[in-house]
Amino acid sequence: MRVPVLDLQAEYEKLSDEVDAALKRVCENSWFKLGPEVERLERDWAVYCEAAHCLAVNSGTSALHLALEALGVGEGDEVITTPMSFFATAEAILYTGARPVFVDIDPKSFCMDPALVEDAVTERTRALMPVHLFGHPAHIDPLLDIAARHDLFVIEDAAQAHGALYKGRKVGALGDVGAFSFYVTKNLGAYGEGGAVVTNDVGLHERMALLRNHGQSGAYAHQCVGYNYRMTGFQGAVLNVKLPHLDSWNGRRRRIAAAYADGLAETPLILPAEADYARSAWHLYVVRSERRDELKAHLAQNDVSAAVHYPVPIPDMEAIRGCGARSGALPEAHRMAAEALTLPIFPQMSDEQVSYVIETIKDFFTG
Template sequence: MIPFLDLKAQYSQIKPEIDAAVARVIASGHFVLGPEGTAFEERFADYCQTAHCRAVNTGTSALHLALLAAGVGPGDEVITVSLTFVATTAAILYSGAKPVFIDVDPLTWTMDPGLIEAAITPRTKAILPVHLHGLMADMDPIMAIARRHGLVVIEDAAQAHGAEHRRRRAGSIGDLGCFSFYPGKNLGAFGEGGAVVTHRPEFAHRVSLLRDWGQEAKYDHAIPGYNYRMDEIQSAILNVKLDYIERWTEARRSAAERYDALLSDLSFARPQPPRHARHVYHVYAVRLKGRDHALSALRDAGISAGIHYPVPVHLQRAYAELGYRAGDLPVTEMLANDFLSLPIYPELLPEQAVEVVATLRNAAAPRLSEAVAARVEHPQSVMTWSHNRRAS
């Protein structure tokens, strides 16, 4: 059996430290907004190369509060992508704004900056790029467009702890960055958790108020707020894990390099990060025609695999009222049909990666050959832009 993710193996490595941290919080009797949370916020802000961090209870809450702190509200529009978990869209709707979807780049699978300006209207307030699978979106042109039009940029970095774009960390380039610490994330809690990072003190202060019922002090409610606080046990656990995040990240990257080598004859079937990017491989996805057959074969062989994500948000029934239809985002839809996520985690053994790829080849060799030849139908100007960017 090869699991998709092995959290038990991770825990076994650091069990004494985790157990001691949890016991310390229990003995303290201080369970919310205490010293563990303050320490984690300071350390995670430093890790993300930002001035401020505010810990919250989920990644969804982080997105919601970042939008509100930036002044996004009813009547506004937020440009984002549909190739993401639904939380990205849900948070925009929670703020009262409308998500406006644009397509992704066919090589990096993240927001295509060449499509942003055509989506801007007088109601546009923010751009919300998603760093998918651990690879950051191309932030330089995104920021240039945002500054030109006076827009706020909020990074959805829920899958990108420690990822880099030209040596700048995820969350540090936009006006705000949002993280999830769901247990399966590269930096995961033992339950739910999230954080907002920013360089701007006014945004950090507003998130502080919003996460704690809008309180300036106890029972002094300056603004309407929410109960979005992170508890001290999760903060203590994350403080322990933060000591290991770089080691685990490099182990993930080594596992990804091993997959790359084993799949090296399958051109364009694998992630294509630009040379200036540090991909942290929260997910290692390949593109594969006949994906569902291969997924079944892997599972039959005792190998856990997944799809991130099989139905893009704009085609989810829950968001039909947004008015999108099949064909509106062709690259996104093609990738959703082809994606297959292979097991990846720091403890993945070399022989396990070999077994995964051997099973994949046996199940889908003809279809993999088709995937190599597959080409995306995409406007020529955007394809030219994409390839020029890859060379930079």
């Protein structure tokens, strides 16, 4: 049996009538740039995230950058973040001229460890940027407390956590602003690139709106130097078709995670678990093993696609040399880079595929 990392064709088969009609609507009305489909997505995504405002943009990276710029983060500033994320988290900080400062992760949630954050605060620190990694919410309340004590902004990188709950509340607008990615593989993915920012702060929303569209307040009225971060009408249309399915897709991911937890409980793997404050969106199901590379090869031999998120902590990457800083050693991040293995988890995955992955892993350990 073949088990891919995800199956976008199966998803499209179910939605093709609606998607095709939505794309046709965009063509017939020439709604190519922003437009009614994107505006509808902004309204619905704000409601979904329990946020007052949403702006759709052309990627999650742009969303992070827009948030930082609109908050005035720039040259000479520091932003405290996690070493374990996709590179874009740090990249967006570097775009502004600020310096990412990395603190170690909590080995249970894989997210930034709030207990280490206060020691990393200096007079240059302007913001905290936690990542809700693999769909599991970062522990936000202690971060909000630290931010309040030191007058810092909190920017949530929610690129992997559509629909995740922190103490019963949706992630995204728990801090000052949250950034989402609608990259194709995400829990809510566009047919191409996309992203969004959500916030409860109307002033911040207005600054981000200006920056998203070349700093224009009206046609050719440029108030500041901005960017072209507009979402295309096609992506808005596709996302509007997909959004009503997000909760049921997340529910299926949750059931697969539960089946893995049950089926793999007796193996030597360290399995992911939700913290008591968290309801994960289960974007990725990441286990740990000292025999990670052998297990990955065994799964590949048996046609199961497994991946490594992430093999190198961000501060160890060539691009970061000289422009990032570590706060203390990062032993948990390094351990995770050596041991983490991502098993397939996607809404269209069948029960048979889930059982097959479990049995293949059990075979590995029982020899």
